[in-house]
Amino acid sequence: MKSARLILLGCVAILWAAVGAGAQAPAHPSPQALAGAYPWPQGDPAGGRGFGRGAPTPRNMKVVLVWADTRNGIAQHDSVSHAAAVIERMGYETGAYYTYIRTDSNIISYHPKMTTGQPASGGPSLANIDAIFFLGHRDVPIDDAQKAELLHFVHDDGKGFVAAHVASTAWMDWPAFGDLLGGRFDQHPWGITTAPVIVEDPSFPGMQFFPRVFSFHDEFYQIKDFSPANSRVLMRLDTAGLDMSRPGVQKADAPYAITWAKMYGKGRVFYSALGHDASTWDNPAIQRMWFNAIEWALGVTNADVTPRPVSNTVPPPPPAYGGRGRRGPGR
Amino acid sequence: MTRREWMRMLGQGAAAGMALPLAAQLPQRQQRAAAPGSRHPAQMGGMAIPRRPGRKNVLAWGDVRNGFQHDSVSHAFSVIEHLGYVSQLYDTYIRTDSQLITKHGLYGSDGQVVYGHDLNDFDAIFFFGVREIDLTAEQRADLLSFVRDDGKGFVATHTATTAFMSWPEFGDLLGACFVNHPWNTVEAPVVVEDRSFPATRFLPPVFNFRDEMYQNQGIHRDQVDVLLRLDVSHLDTRQANIELHNGDFPLAWSKSYGKGKVFYCALGHHRTVWDIPDVQRIYFEALRWALGLTPGEIRPHPLRPATAAPVLLAPPAAPCGPAWALAKS
Numbered sequence: 001m002k003s004a005r006l007i008l009l010g011c012v013a014i015l016w017a018a019v020g021a022g023a024q025a026p027a028h029p030s031p032q033a034l035a036g037a038y039p040w041p042q043g044d045p046a047g048g049r050g051f052g053r054g055a056p057t058p059r060n061m062k063v064v065l066v067w068a069d070t071r072n073g074i075a076q077h078d079s080v081s082h083a084a085a086v087i088e089r090m091g092y093e094t095g096a097y098y099t100y101i102r103t104d105s106n107i108i109s110y111h112p113k114m115t116t117g118q119p120a121s122g123g124p125s126l127a128n129i130d131a132i133f134f135l136g137h138r139d140v141p142i143d144d145a146q147k148a149e150l151l152h153f154v155h156d157d158g159k160g161f162v163a164a165h166v167a168s169t170a171w172m173d174w175p176a177f178g179d180l181l182g183g184r185f186d187q188h189p190w191g192i193t194t195a196p197v198i199v200e201d202p203s204f205p206g207m208q209f210f211p212r213v214f215s216f217h218d219e220f221y222q223i224k225d226f227s228p229a230n231s232r233v234l235m236r237l238d239t240a241g242l243d244m245s246r247p248g249v250q251k252a253d254a255p256y257a258i259t260w261a262k263m264y265g266k267g268r269v270f271y272s273a274l275g276h277d278a279s280t281w282d283n284p285a286i287q288r289m290w291f292n293a294i295e296w297a298l299g300v301t302n303a304d305v306t307p308r309p310v311s312n313t314v315p316p317p318p319p320a321y322g323g324r325g326r327r328g329p330g331r
Numbered sequence: 332m333t334r335r336e337w338m339r340m341l342g343q344g345a346a347a348g349m350a351l352p353l354a355a356q357l358p359q360r361q362q363r364a365a366a367p368g369s370r371h372p373a374q375m376g377g378m379a380i381p382r383r384p385g386r387k388n389v390l391a392w393g394d395v396r397n398g399f400q401h402d403s404v405s406h407a408f409s410v411i412e413h414l415g416y417v418s419q420l421y422d423t424y425i426r427t428d429s430q431l432i433t434k435h436g437l438y439g440s441d442g443q444v445v446y447g448h449d450l451n452d453f454d455a456i457f458f459f460g461v462r463e464i465d466l467t468a469e470q471r472a473d474l475l476s477f478v479r480d481d482g483k484g485f486v487a488t489h490t491a492t493t494a495f496m497s498w499p500e501f502g503d504l505l506g507a508c509f510v511n512h513p514w515n516t517v518e519a520p521v522v523v524e525d526r527s528f529p530a531t532r533f534l535p536p537v538f539n540f541r542d543e544m545y546q547n548q549g550i551h552r553d554q555v556d557v558l559l560r561l562d563v564s565h566l567d568t569r570q571a572n573i574e575l576h577n578g579d580f581p582l583a584w585s586k587s588y589g590k591g592k593v594f595y596c597a598l599g600h601h602r603t604v605w606d607i608p609d610v611q612r613i614y615f616e617a618l619r620w621a622l623g624l625t626p627g628e629i630r631p632h633p634l635r636p637a638t639a640a641p642v643l644l645a646p647p648a649a650p651c652g653p654a655w656a657l658a659k660s
Contacts, residue, residue, distance in 0.1 A: 057402060058402055066405075068425075069428070070447070071428060071430045071439055071440065071445065072439035072440055072441060072443070072445065073439065073445065073446070074443075074444075074445070074446040076445065076446050076447040078422070080425075081391070081408075081412055081422075081423050081424050081425040082412060082416060082423075084408075084409075084412075084425055085408065085409040085412035085413060085416075085423075085425070088405055088406060088408075088409040089409055089413065092406060092409070092602075098402075099405050099406075099409075100400070100405050101404075101405040101408055101409070101425055101427065102395075102427045103425065103426045103427045103428050104394075104396055104427050104428040106396050114396055114397040115396050115397055115465035116397065116465070120396065120397075121398060121399045121400075122398075122399040122400045122401075123395060123399070123400030124400075139439070139441060141439070141440040141441075278416075
């Protein structure tokens with residue numbers, strides 16, 4: 001058993017070296033190009049796969065609540081269920097965390113209630129989960145007490161909050177949530193397009209799997225009420241590759257951050273706007289980004305997220321935003 | 332689908348997690364431009380969600396707010412979603428609320444029209460609900476009509492028989508009602524009573540299985556096609572009220588409800604049960620049948636005895652690790 005693990009470690013090391021070598025390549029490929037070289041953490045061989053006795057349960061694992069209340073609003077995305085299933089699958093197959101998927105909001109409480117008002121029986125609550133993966137949108141129906149408990153969960157309990165894409169449209173009229181998340185949806189003036197993305201902080205877990213500049217196909221959100229003074233920018237749009245004269249483009253929204261990490265009180269918060277289409281969630285680099293973000297938010301890994309100004313030096317752009325990158329991920 | 336094709340699909344899904352050529356090879360797969368249930372964009376305020384051509388829509392509905400949430404529910408949904416995604420047969424909408432159980436338009440808690448699918452857009456429901464679910468009278472009527480009048484599918488698992496126990500019509504739809512699980516988790520032989528039905532035809536005649544075995548009642552053998560039966564001959568039946576059932580403990584059955592197709596299987600308490608390829612295939616084939624993609628006759632029959640010694644089902648192929656995410660596609 002021990003020697004098998006050593007061999008495994010060796011393989012992982014070789015793969016890491018391969019990734020390192022790949023990163024030196026001068027071109028800026030799409031993240032897809034590196035897909036085969038990503039080492040995945042290997043959990044206990046029984047992790048999630050053991051049958052019956054000794055299998056991990058929510059009682060002895062980190063627990064992530066995938067919370068996707070899309071009952072209100074006009075932007076229900078078809079990709080939400082696939083995204084939730086991908087997040088569940090990554091936790092299950094690596095043994096890194098246990099997932100509850102919920103599309104209601106009764107569990108956003110330390111004392112969840114049934115629809116009858118009686119105390120709920122079993123299942124997740126803010127008292128027994130370690131992080132939220134948030135896929136809700138617009139005015140998610142929770143009351144003021146639940147809002148206060150949600151903030152407390154991150155700010156004071158120091159739990160994690162990872163949010164994707166449409167999450168930045170949530171509770172536009174609730175300023176404290178804007179403080180938690182760090183930015184707000186300000187339309188998507190470019191629609192669904194292919195655009196260059198700059199990795200601003202390759203040292204954050206998961207970012208090393210992306211080329212410093214990569215071409216990506218998705219619905220890119222423009223984010224307002226965002227400040228690099230409050231959040232560590234991880235990815236931003238390269239405006240040189242976007243039509244900045246389109247209606248709705250706001251100059252005040254520079255640096256057009258699309259992925260960031262920050263602290264909210266004691267809690268760790270991660271947001272990425274990537275993830276509009278279901279197929280985006282199949283991109284191995286994107287999967288690694290979410291997986292590593294969840295691990296960081298859970299406190300399994302650490303990273304420096306001290307806010308810092310966005311660099312002026314843009315890594316040299318790809319020779320051409322075409323070829324492989326054009327078709328690239330997100331398709 | 333042959334066993335080899337099935338294993339290949341799982342393997343490819345495991346390897347790719349994305350578009351698969353196999354779907355094109357699946358027999359009886361029907362291409363179509365638009366589903367009859369899809370609504371006109373005008374009805375959606377000009378913002379209709381386009382349905383992907385050739386794919387059915389499955390609502391994975393598990394309103395677990397009012398009962399004990401099993402640890403396996405989210406994983407089961409993930410597995411069902413994955414099977415539809417890699418086979419490209421259906422798109423899955425996972426919901427633990429009951430907002431979509433309506434044919435009368437979607438409204439948010441603020442009363443505003445919501446942009447999304449309702450029962451008119453779904454071809455089948457995969458149901459993992461529990462206990463008393465909060466539905467209005469209109470929602471209940473729409474749910475019954477979805478199966479009975481629209482001829483849609485209803486595939487239910489494990490705790491489904493505990494749902495709506497105070498609502499007899501739902502029992503008529505499902506074909507049974509939960510009593511208890513006298514042995515909790517136990518390993519016992521399961522007899523495959525109907526080896527011609529698509530969801531069970533690939534199984535060995537008798538197999539040993541370890542799960543929390545449900546005891547359901549109200550099953551009419553002259554109305555439902557019992558597919559799987561728990562062989563209780565080696566279990567302690569003193570606590571199981573055996574007289575009530577004459578030793579007959581159906582675990583899975585198919586039936587019709589009006590024009591609709593209904594399937595129930597009790598297996599699925601533990602998360603790991605959902606990783607067993609044969610269990611995944613039971614539900615996948617049941618969904619294909621309920622969606623009208625595979626023919627399957629409902630043949631009610633009296634209790635059939637075991638015809639062979641029990642064997643074990645093949646364990647999950649991959650030991651660990653998301654190889655499915657490592658694809659060099």
